[in-house]
Amino acid sequence: MSKQEQERSVSVELPDGSVLEFDEPVTVEDVAYDIGPGLGDDCRAGRVDGELVPPEYEITEDVVLEIVTPGSDDYVNLIRHSAAHVFAQALQREFPEAELAIGPWTDDGFYYDIAGVDIDEDDFAAIEEEMAAIIEADYDIERVHRSREDAKAIYEDNEYKQDVLETEAAGEDPISFYQQDGWQDLCKGPHVESTGQIGATKLLQIASAHWRGEEENEMLTRVYGTAFESEDELEEFLENRQKAKERDHRKIGQELSLFSIDETTGPGLPLYHPNGKTVLNELSDYVADLNRDADYREVETPHVFRTELWKKSGHYENYRDDMFLLDVNDEEYGLKPMNCPGHATIFDQGQWSYRDLPVRYFEDGKVYRKEQRGELSGLSRTWSFTIDDGHLFVRPDQIEDEVQSIMDIILNILDTFDLDYNVQFATRPEKSVGSDEIWERAENQLESVLESNDVDYDIEPGDGAFYGPKIDFAFEDALGRSWDGPTVQLDFNMPERFDLSYVGEDNEDHRPVMIHRALYGSYERFFMVLTEHYNGKFPPWLAPEQVRILPISDDQIPYAKQIKNQYLGDQRVTIEDRSWTVKRKIREAHDDRVPYMLILGSDEEDAGTISVRDRKEQELNDVDPDAFVDHLETEVDQRRTDVTFVQQHGN
C-alpha cells in the first residue's frame, strides 16, 4: 500500500448518526474497538452500507456502519450462515460424494444447494445427528486465505465453486475460505466464531433449484434449514410455521366449503361453493360501490373473442402460447386473457370530446391464462380468474389526478381489510412497445404519485408490462410467498394500436392515455389473502354465515325460527336443528368460525330474549334481540373486522 493511500481518511457513520474519522487502513473490528473495548471484543461482523461483512473487512471509502454483536438483529444471520456450513460438513461426512454449490442465509434460515447426491427428507435425521455432533464439538471457525491457484486446485472437480471463483470472486487473490475441524468452504463470510455458538438448528425441507436461478442451467438439490441463537426461538419458529400451515387457504377453503378444485373439471379452475360465492359477492358489491362513487361505468364483455382482437392489442404476439385458443369454423378464437382490449373496443365505438374524459369503465371480468403447470396452486395461481378490472381513458393532463384517485381507493381498501402489503414500482422491460419518450413520461407520472402519497415502495427495474410501467401492491400468503394484488398501470400503447381518439379544444383529434387498474387484483388471489389473513374468521360483512341459532333442545326450534323471522330477515342466519348436545353445537359453530351464536333455551323463550355468544368465546345473556340486530347491522354496514357486541353491551 502506498504512502499516499495510507494518508487517506475515511468517515464512518454509525447508526446513532455520529460520524467517526479514520486514517486508512481501518477494519470493521478496528472501528468497534475505537468505540469501546467491549464492543471490539463482541464484534462478530459489520453491516457496511447494508452489506454484512466479516470483522476483518477493510473500509476504504466513506460508509455507514453498524457493528454486529451477539444479540443484535443481524447476528442470527451469522448463525444461519455458519449452520449452512455445518450442514454441508455433516452432509459430506455422511455422503462424501456430495458436491457443494452455494449456501447462503435467508430471511428465515438458510439453504445449501448441492449436487452429486441423492438424498431425501428421510436422510435428515442422520445429517442432523452429525450436525449436532459438530456443534457439540465446538470447533473454531476460522477465516483463511488461499491463493487463487490453490482454490482452483481444491475445486478442480466442482464446477459450481469454479464458477463462483470466476464470478463473485473474480479478480480476488487470495481467496477467502472458512474452515472448521479441517473442513473448508469457499466463502466470504461472515460467520460466528465457533460451531458451538449455533444455538439451535433444524433441517426443514428438501427442494430443488436451477444453478444460478437460470432455467437452462441444471437442477440442484436444495436443502432448507434454519438456525437460531436459542432452542426456544427455534421452537417458536416451528410453532409459527405450523400455525401458518393451519391458515393455508386451501385447508380453510375445504373446511369451510368455500371452494374446491376438481381433477375432473380441470386444474387451476376453481369451483366456488355457496359459502365462497357469498364472500366474493360481498367483495364485488364493495368495489362496485367504490367504483360508482368514483364515476366508473360498468361494462360487460364475453369470455371469448376472435384472436384478431389480440393481434390488434399486441397480446397475441407476446402471449399466444399462454392463451386458450379455439378453432371455430376455421377461424381462430381465444378465451380472453385480458379485459382491456374489449374495453378499448367499447371506447372506440363512441365519439368523444375532451369534455367527456376521463371515461372510466369497470368490469368483474373473468380471464383465462394457461399458466405453467408447475405453478398452479390453490387460488393463488389459477387458469381462470376474475379481475376487478378498470380501464380509464384520459387526457394526458388528467393522468396524475386519476392515478391519485385510484391510489386513494386502493389505500382505502387496504385499510378496510387491515392488510399488510409491499409496493413495487416496475419500470420498462426489455421486451416492450412504445417510444423512449412515452416510457419516460409514464414512469415519471407514476413515481410522482407514489412520492406525493408518501408510500414506501421498491423500484423493480425492467419489471413493467410490455405496454407500460406499473405500480403493484403485493401481499404475502401464510407461507410467506408474495403475490400481486392491486395494480395501477399506465398504457400509452394500446390507444395507438386501437387508434383511439377524442376531439380536443382545438377541434383536432387527440390520443387518449389508457390506465389499467385493479383494486383487488384478482378475486381469487384476494380471496386467498383474506382467508389466510383472517384465518377463515371473516368479518361479519363477509362471513358466509353471520349468525347461527342454537336451540338448547328441540323444544326451542319454533322460538329459533321466530327470532330468525322477526329480527334477522336481512342477515345470513342458520338454525342448528340437529339433535346434538349444546356443547356439540357450540363446538361445531366455533369450528365453522361463525361470528355470532344465539343460544336459545326455555329461559330466553320465556323472557323473549336471546343469549349471544361470539366466536371469541365471549357471552352475554338476557339480550334484547333488537339491540343485537342493531349492533350487527352497524358492524356489517361499517365493514368492521371485529365482532364486538358482547364486549360493548356486557358489563
Next chain:
RNA sequence: GCCGGUGUAGCUCAGACUGGCAGAGCGAUUCCUUCGUAAGGAAUAGGCCGAGGGUUCAAAUCCCUCCACCGGCUCCA
C-alpha cells in the same frame, strides 16, 4: 416447463420397504338421548387403493406411461 415428493372411504391418515381377505378415527345415515356453553350412546352404510399398461399363480403394494396435487426453481399480460 424443470427437479423432488405424494395420490387408499366425504375428511385426516395407516397398510407399500418384505406382493397373499382393504383398515382406523372423524364425518354421514338410522335409532336411542332433548341435553344450558368447545365432541352423549349404539348400529349401519360408505372403496375401480388417481388413470392406463406390464411383471406375477396372485398387485393398493413391484415396473413403465400418463394425470392431479404438494414443495421448490423458472415464468407471470
